Amino acid sequence: MERIAFIMYLHPGNQFEYHKRHNQLWPDMKQALKEHGASNYSIFLDQEADTLFAYLEVENKADFDKIAETDICKKWWAYMAPIMKSNPDNSPVAKNLKQVFYLP
Template sequence: MIRKGFKMKLYPGMEKEYEKRHNELWPEMQQMIHEHGGHNYSIYLDPETLVLYGYIEIEDEELWAKSADTEINRKWWDFMADIMETNPDNSPVAVDLHPVFHLD
């Protein structure tokens, strides 16, 4: 497995809505994540900065990259665009984090 960490950012006041939407994650979105090799996915919020820290384990970088072009993923991006920083295509502004330590 390949471990990936990244950060994104919420708009002020959207903390509860972000959590609600993820607690109600569409089954089709869950299925797409798994079909594209995503496992053990977590997102954490720093309430002081509204920065979201994501962690996911993927099977293959190329397979995972293809998930961005799925219809369900594009629909999810559109659904989330009103509560977080996004790029012009509604993908979240995400910055990969450099791993500095891991312990099994």
Template sequence: MIRKAFLMSVYPDKHEEYEKRHNEIWPEMVDELRKHGVNNYSIFLDKETSNLFGYIEVEDEETWSEMDSTEINQKWWAFMEPLMETHSNNRPVSKDLKEVFHMQ
């Protein structure tokens, strides 16, 4: 299993809507994530800074990298675009983090 962590940002006035949309995540989005090797996925919010910390476990990088181009993912990005910083293609602006410690 590959552990990945990343940072994103949600607009300060959109915290509740961001959480609501994730609490009501589309079943077809969850199915697609699983098809692309996701076994564990969490997002945490720092309300003071509006930073999001994402943690995901994937089976392999190649399968995971194909998720971006799926129709449902493109639809999700467009759905989330009004709530957060995104690139011109609606992909969330994110910064990958380097793992420096892990205890099992």
């Protein structure tokens, strides 16, 4: 199992909308995450900085990364793009974090 952590950034004023959309995560998106090996996926919000910290575990990172090629993921990114910093392909601007400690 591989652990992945990264930071993403909300546009100011969109904390409630981000939370609402994730509480209503589309079943097809949830299924795609599972099919690509995601588990124990959590996203935390720094309310003062509009910054999101995401953590998930995957069976294989290379297999998980293929989710970006799916239509449902591209549709989700387009849906989320107006409320967070996004790249030209609508993927969220994300800063990958390096693990420096782990206590099993």
